[in-house]
Amino acid sequence: MQHLLQRLHPRESDEIPERPGLCFGHGFLAGGADETIPGAALPYREEFASMRFVDRERRDVYIHLYTDSDIRTDTTLLERSGGILALLSHDDNGATLRKGPVNLDGIAQAEEWLATLTMDSDVKGDYFLLEANSQRGSTRTPLISISLRNGEFSNSEESKRIDHASLTDAEAVGLWDAVTRTFQPRPNAF
Template identity: 25%
Template sequence: MKKRSLQKATIVITSLFALIANTYAAEQAMFERTKTYCFGRYLVDMPNEAELAGEGNSYKELQIKSKKMSSELFEKTIKEQEGILKNEKNTRSYKYVETRFAGNKNQRMIVSSRFAFNDKAFGIDTYKRTTNGYSFITSDRSFDDVRINDILNGYEQYLNQVRYRPQNEIPKEPGFCFENGFVANDGKTQQVEAASLYFVLKNHPYVKIRIESNVYFKQEQSLLERIHASGIIKKIGQKLKYNKEGKRNINGLNGEEALTALPSDDETGIAHIFTWETLGEIGNPLLPSINLEIKTGESGGGQTLPSTLSNQEAMALYEAIVKTIRIRPSN
């Protein structure tokens, strides 16, 4: 009897370990199938379960708006802006100066200026229409007259370099990816750029994934230095369910990671905050600050709900993404 009971116990334990192993393998496999995305000059692979919910970009301080419009609407939009600037009566507002590429049906640049508070400033509006109907529009103001010629030359260069890019295209030439578009540029000239992608996880609406490359600024402190200075880990104390932190090099990029599991607001479950970040260099397009943040249980409005992902699933999701962050080879 004892021998038979022992055999049964052994079978149960063996089956339990097999179940745990199979469950973990299944959790790992959840995110094995991926899709590659280009953001700025970098690439990242996202699990097929991750759905793109938003993008942001800034190139040479330009906020590039991507719109689909007919050639007639494209021309009408330009003429309306010219009319507004030409008919401006306020002495301190921007007034029309000139339109560059006036004979070009696919690109135009409107220059305006104003004189206020003893200073002259310039405004620049650019319009680029591509063959598939997408148009890229930028509008910026307050350029000083000291560097205006260099700035205008830079805008003209941008108009000649920007083109349409379908979401699934990974360009082979060096340059900057943004929503529906691409700017061919080797990145060797110092300039400011930023690109971001925002994802939600299919069937898990409170799982948010954000990744960004940024050359605008550099944090005064690294990720871990900021966390320690805030004292947040000590404040949470015994409520902390899991915490792992340290330096981590990803594909030649020196960064730091902080992986934390916290109680949900109602304390019926846990929520995760997983972050990996590099410091980068200000103005260096080839070495931006990169930040990956994955949150589970994020419902908006500052409320944290219990995660619908287990610890193993959340970790599998993080690992599936973070290990793929890399500079696009042509850059």
């Protein structure tokens, strides 16, 4: 506990630390991805983070970001295409808008799959997925998963009946490109 408390620092919400660590609301926990924590139950460091960004005016549009240093898969997103294609083929609204490798600064292996399908709200919507470092997952190259949903509420408690997704497919792709093409790890983040 003392090890953690010595590395805990206050941080302004717009302050970006220059050293490796974990940022959270008004705080920063310093430490590199490969550093061990004395007395920890695990002999290695394991980190994951999950965040959801919901459009305030269009509650059926949201982006989910997930990172995990402890996941490494045998196959990439595109190599698992059989399961995705099977899902899309059984859905009247299922279609691939775009798929393929993606070039992102500072990330060696990234792929995306953009599809339309029938959402939980029973409307045609969009489900886009970007997966990076799936075969490299480690503390320095964590698995990164970014998804966008259009036509589905992020919280089932606030779900209401909708007739169509808030964004058109083209608008959803535009939002997706604006977000994912600017995603990059901060230098020295790991």
